Amino acid sequence: MLDINPIVKTIQVPGIRVFSNKVAGYPDGINLTIGQPDFPTPENVKEAAVTAIRESRTGYSHNAGLLELRQSVADFFQDTYNFSYAPDEEIIVTNGASEGLDSVLRTIIEPGDEVILPAPTYSGYDSLVRLNGGVPVHMDISVSNFKPEAEAIRQTVTDRTKAIIFNHPSNPTGVSLSHPEMAVLVETLAELDVFVISDEIYSENTFSGKHTSFGSFEALHDRLFIIHGLSKSHAMTGWRLGFILGPAEVMRYVLRVHLNNSICAALPSQYAAIEALKNTRHFPLEMNERYIERRDFVHGKLTAMGLSCETPTGAFYIFPSVEGTGFDDITFAERLLEEEHVAVVPGSAFAKEGRNHIRISYASAMEHLEVGMQRMERFVKKYQPKINGQ
Numbered sequence: 267m268l269d270i271n272p273i274v275k276t277i278q279v280p281g282i283r284v285f286s287n288k289v290a291g292y293p294d295g296i297n298l299t300i301g302q303p304d305f306p307t308p309e310n311v312k313e314a315a316v317t318a319i320r321e322s323r324t325g326y327s328h329n330a331g332l333l334e335l336r337q338s339v340a341d342f343f344q345d346t347y348n349f350s351y352a353p354d355e356e357i358i359v360t361n362g363a364s365e366g367l368d369s370v371l372r373t374i375i376e377p378g379d380e381v382i383l384p385a386p387t388y389s390g391y392d393s394l395v396r397l398n399g400g401v402p403v404h405m406d407i408s409v410s411n412f413k414p415e416a417e418a419i420r421q422t423v424t425d426r427t428k429a430i431i432f433n434h435p436s437n438p439t440g441v442s443l444s445h446p447e448m449a450v451l452v453e454t455l456a457e458l459d460v461f462v463i464s465d466e467i468y469s470e471n472t473f474s475g476k477h478t479s480f481g482s483f484e485a486l487h488d489r490l491f492i493i494h495g496l497s498k499s500h501a502m503t504g505w506r507l508g509f510i511l512g513p514a515e516v517m518r519y520v521l522r523v524h525l526n527n528s529i530c531a532a533l534p535s536q537y538a539a540i541e542a543l544k545n546t547r548h549f550p551l552e553m554n555e556r557y558i559e560r561r562d563f564v565h566g567k568l569t570a571m572g573l574s575c576e577t578p579t580g581a582f583y584i585f586p587s588v589e590g591t592g593f594d595d596i597t598f599a600e601r602l603l604e605e606e607h608v609a610v611v612p613g614s615a616f617a618k619e620g621r622n623h624i625r626i627s628y629a630s631a632m633e634h635l636e637v638g639m640q641r642m643e644r645f646v647k648k649y650q651p652k653i654n655g656q
Contacts, residue, residue: 277393282611282625285599289609296608296638298626301437301582303501305556307538308549311500314541315534327533329525331359331509335536338543339494339509346547349481355514358521359531359539363467363495363508368394369524370491370510371429374461375400379428384414386585386613386620388437388465400428408619411576412439412585413447416454429461432480435468435580438616438625440561442580445478456485463491467508470499470550473558474579481511488513491520498581499550500542505535557582560628560635567639568626571646582629585613589622592649599624606641 282299289295318324330336336353344350351357360366367390375381377399383391385404395402405422407414419430435442443451455462464480481492495508508531510520542549561578568575568586575586588598595612602608613623628635 273396273399277397282389282615284615285603285609285611288603289607292603292607294607295603296630296634296641298628298630298635298638299609299611301498301627301629302503303498303553303582303629304631305501305553307501307505308542308546311502311538311542311546315505315538318534318537323537324533327359327530327536329530330357330521331531332533332536332540335359335540335543336509338540339511342543342547343479343481343511347477347479347482349479349484351481351511352514356511356517358510358517358524359536360495360508360510360524361528361531362497362506363465363493364390364394365506365524365528366493366495366508366510367391367431367463367465368398369520369527370463370493370512371395371398371400372523372527373516373520374428376428378426380424380426381428382419382422382430382460383617384430384432385618386412386438386616386623387431388433389615389617391431391433391465392617401426403427404617404619406619412436412441413443414451416450419451419454419458423458423460427458427460429463430455431463431465433465433468435472435477435578436583437468437581438583438611438613438620439576439585440578440581440583441576442472442474443478444475445482448478448480448483452480452483452485456483461489461491462486463493465493467493467495468498468581469494471554471557471582472580473554473561477580488515491516496539496542500546501549501553502535502538502542505532505538507531507535507539556632557628560630560632563632564626564628564635564639567643571643572650573646582627584626584628585620585623586626587623591646595620595622595624602642602645606645608638608641608645 286299469477492511573586611625613620
């Protein structure tokens, strides 16, 4: 048999999907693993795509995406976060945020380049860095309340460091960064000769204060890539519509990678995105009201069980510690699934820095969360006497 790329052989199915796939085998299973909004895409957004299809607007667009959509993206960031990117040179529409991230990494990474990942980290980053010949370097943020700190960045950067990937609000922890916290990071990053990649896909799912984007800091403009999209903000995961914002002098090369990878994003999805950005900016706020209700419910239940966890300030994940249960995170998740048919994600799926935690997605409907928490409470209580030596 002919050999394949040896790196591919090292890539594993993410822990998120492992447990999501397993719970599908239980007819009464409760799946709290997937980061997918349970809300339908807004009707007017769907209708925009239907109209495009009916009018046979189903061919290729410009490789960077419809100019009207790129202008809508630029307007959204200007209106919402008060910074500007040129729609004709600094914005590319992609097949989801993941393809956008891959296109950026393919453009900037050379074999052996190091990419810093504040960890615990979304597992997809690690795989994409390695698939592009880079070396993921985990920077432990479990020791700093899951927030990256400037001194840790300085200590982690080497002469092989090419980039650092930030994600806030964070998957898996739900942690956001305030403007003062980011200003300190930016002061350090501006002194370093590295690219900054900021995955802000959850920016519109911010519950405490207003999201601060790295794009708000002009000092980073010539080395910053913002990865964004509509999957989370407008319940459009399956529409595969994302976008990259970055400096013109590098984005012209990112465009070459993107067009050779996928030519362009699907045209009906692009028309739907225009409608979402122009006329449906209120939708995330409506979802957030429900997410906050669910977050508070889950947080209260976990606290009552004795599982320590911070209150998330964004995204739709909560990341409790299971260290006091007597189980490590993998055993806890496996036993919970086997005994109570509830699927959560072991924290170590997000790098070893996430060990002894689990990730729960409260993007699921409240009725599922209620059943899931009831079963988890029963599971924890069953072993509590043994844990306490009773």
